[in-house]
Amino acid sequence: MKKILISTALLAGVLSYAGGFRVSLQGVKQLAMAHTSAHADDASVAFFNPAGMSFIPSKLSIVAGGFGVSNKTTFQNLNTLQSTDTDNPLGTPIYAAIAYKPIDKLSIGFSFSTPFGSTIQYPSDWEGREIVQKLELKSFYFQPMVSVKMADWLSFGASYIYARGSVNWDKAVTQFGGTVNIKDEKASGHGYGFGFYFRPDPKFDMSIAYRSPVDMKAKKGTATFTVPAQNTVNGLLGLNSAGQDGFTATLPLVEEYTIGLTYKVTPKWLISADFNYHGWERYSKLTLDFANAPIGNQTDPTVSVSPKNFRNAKTYRLGTQYMFNDMVFGRLGAYYDESPYTDENFIPETPSFDNFVITGGLGLKFSKQFGVDLAGGYAMLQSRSANNKALGFYGQAKSKAFYLGLGLSYNPF
Numbered sequence: 376m377k378k379i380l381i382s383t384a385l386l387a388g389v390l391s392y393a394g395g396f397r398v399s400l401q402g403v404k405q406l407a408m409a410h411t412s413a414h415a416d417d418a419s420v421a422f423f424n425p426a427g428m429s430f431i432p433s434k435l436s437i438v439a440g441g442f443g444v445s446n447k448t449t450f451q452n453l454n455t456l457q458s459t460d461t462d463n464p465l466g467t468p469i470y471a472a473i474a475y476k477p478i479d480k481l482s483i484g485f486s487f488s489t490p491f492g493s494t495i496q497y498p499s500d501w502e503g504r505e506i507v508q509k510l511e512l513k514s515f516y517f518q519p520m521v522s523v524k525m526a527d528w529l530s531f532g533a534s535y536i537y538a539r540g541s542v543n544w545d546k547a548v549t550q551f552g553g554t555v556n557i558k559d560e561k562a563s564g565h566g567y568g569f570g571f572y573f574r575p576d577p578k579f580d581m582s583i584a585y586r587s588p589v590d591m592k593a594k595k596g597t598a599t600f601t602v603p604a605q606n607t608v609n610g611l612l613g614l615n616s617a618g619q620d621g622f623t624a625t626l627p628l629v630e631e632y633t634i635g636l637t638y639k640v641t642p643k644w645l646i647s648a649d650f651n652y653h654g655w656e657r658y659s660k661l662t663l664d665f666a667n668a669p670i671g672n673q674t675d676p677t678v679s680v681s682p683k684n685f686r687n688a689k690t691y692r693l694g695t696q697y698m699f700n701d702m703v704f705g706r707l708g709a710y711y712d713e714s715p716y717t718d719e720n721f722i723p724e725t726p727s728f729d730n731f732v733i734t735g736g737l738g739l740k741f742s743k744q745f746g747v748d749l750a751g752g753y754a755m756l757q758s759r760s761a762n763n764k765a766l767g768f769y770g771q772a773k774s775k776a777f778y779l780g781l782g783l784s785y786n787p788f
Contacts, residue, residue: 397629397653399690399712400468401488403440403782407736407750408694409708411647413582413635415572417746417784418474421486423633424584425520425532426572428474428482433786439471440748440782448495448726448774450761452502459501464494482522482532490516491540491628495724504547506766507724508554514540514628518568528575536566538589538628544724553602562626564591570633582635588657591626598622613667621666630654642698647708649692655715658685684720688713694734704738706750714759721761721772728756728774736780744787752778 399410402419412423418436420427444466451458474484491514499508520534544557570584600618602608614620632652639645665677694708712730716722736750758773 397490397631398444398468398492399710400442400444400778400780401470401490402438403442403736403748403750403780404706404738404784406442406752406778406780407706407708407734407738407748408647408696409649409692409710409732409734411635411637411649411692411694411708412584412633413572413580413637413647413649415574415580417786418472418484418486419470419782419784420582421472421474421484421520421534422470422488422516422518423635424570424572424582425484425518425534425568426522426530426570426584427582428476428484428520428522428532429480429524429530430572430574430580431474431476431482431786434476434788435786436474437472437785438782439469440780441467441469442778442780443467444493444776444778446493446754446774446776448723448772450501450503450723450770450772452770457502459497459503462496462498464496466493468492480524482524484520484522486516486518486520486534488516488518489514493725495726497723499547503723503768505549506546506722506768508545508547509543510545510724511543512540512725513542514538520568522572528573530572531569532572533569534567536568536587536589538564538566538591540591548600548602551600551602551604551608553600553608556599556601557596558599559593559596561595562591562593564589564626564628566628578639580635580637582633584633584635586631586633588630588654589628591628593622593624593626596622596624623664627657629657644697645695647692647694647696649690649710651690651692653688653690653715655685656687658683658715684717685715686717688715696738702740704740706734706736706738708734710734718760718762719764721759721763721768722766723761723768723772726772726774728759728772730757731755734778744785746784746786748780748782748784750778750780750782754778 401422415427415430419438448461468489470488472486492512496509517537518534522532524530541560566587566589568586573581635649637647690712692710714727734752739747754776756774
């Protein structure tokens with residue numbers, strides 16, 4: 376009993392923290408054009424490719440923005456026909472970046488972003504309550520970077536990534552009539568990124584970028600049980616007097632390859648396209664090392680290894696911008712994003728779907744120095760069957776999501 380209780384809860388919860396899918400909301404202007412990357416108008420290019428800083432027309436550029444994300448997932452048991460809707464709060468991803476040219480051929484910058492994270496909340500008494508009731512995921516990327524202009528048409532850039540994150544996850548423990556809370560607030564990891572940015576012709580931009588995986592080190596994770604027969608449970612599971620056990624783990628965030636193209640069809644009209652490749656196969660397994668809980672095998676009872684059959688995934692993006700006048704820019708886009716796992720590996724704590732998204736927005740230039748960007752997106756997520764035998768989770772899942780974004784840019788000189 377105790378082996379199933381801990382391994383099902385913690386393996387699912389910690390894997391959720393690793394991401395499950397990446398949230399593509401790191402630039403409002405970019406989102407309006409399907410979150411394409413080959414745009415070097417201001418410092419918003421820094422997250423996508425540090426090399427793009429060399430082609431920013433101003434010496435100093437500062438950007439910041441945020442999003443409101445509304446999403447709801449519905450799960451239906453096909454045997455009972457009972458449906459459950461999530462009650463998720465509004466998500467608020469944010470970003471900021473700065474780029475500066477101290478000399479003509481050298482640019483330095485910094486990017487802050489939230490590329491992984493979400494909150495999902497089910498009713499406390501729903502049929503999957505032993506898997507998840509509520510899960511809050513947060514991640515923050517801090518990226519100092521540098522770019523060198525190697526020629527008038529070519530630059531190279533690189534960044535260092537410091538990542539911090541947290542997870543706060545609740546589930547029911549019906550065997551003991553209570554709940555367990557999974558929490559880690561100080562996980563961290565390191566990575567890097569680099570890229571090349573090309574402008575062989577004033578009409579054509581090309582961005583090639585790579586962002587490394589980040590192994591998040593969770594060193595002080597805590598599982599806290601709240602049940603009526605607390606002392607009995609403590610003895611069964613090897614918990615302390617507060618009903619807690621600690622764990623450590625290495626949690627992988629995936630690598631990403633991006634190729635982006637932008638072509639100016641006319642001085643007022645441009646078209647952009649991106650291809651992203653995500654290395655989700657890093658989730659072949661997950662190892663958790665507990666302080667006391669005997670959940671592993673006979674050789675090493677406190678170590679649990681869980682296989683995870685994630686697969687690499689691709690995203691295809693197409694966007695466009697039209698300049699109505701010197702002040703108003705109209706933008707549209709669409710992209711298709713693959714889910715990184717099959718129906719047999721569906722997990723309700725981070726539900727993922729094959730996803731077709733339509734985007735649009737406006738850019739407003741109030742002067743040469745100051746601009747405002749607005750963007751929105753509607754996600755048409757494809758329903759899927761949940762057939763996860765390991766979790767005993769079966770049925771049909773569907774979801775919908777809306778995005779709204781507001782961004783500011785300031786290019787003083």
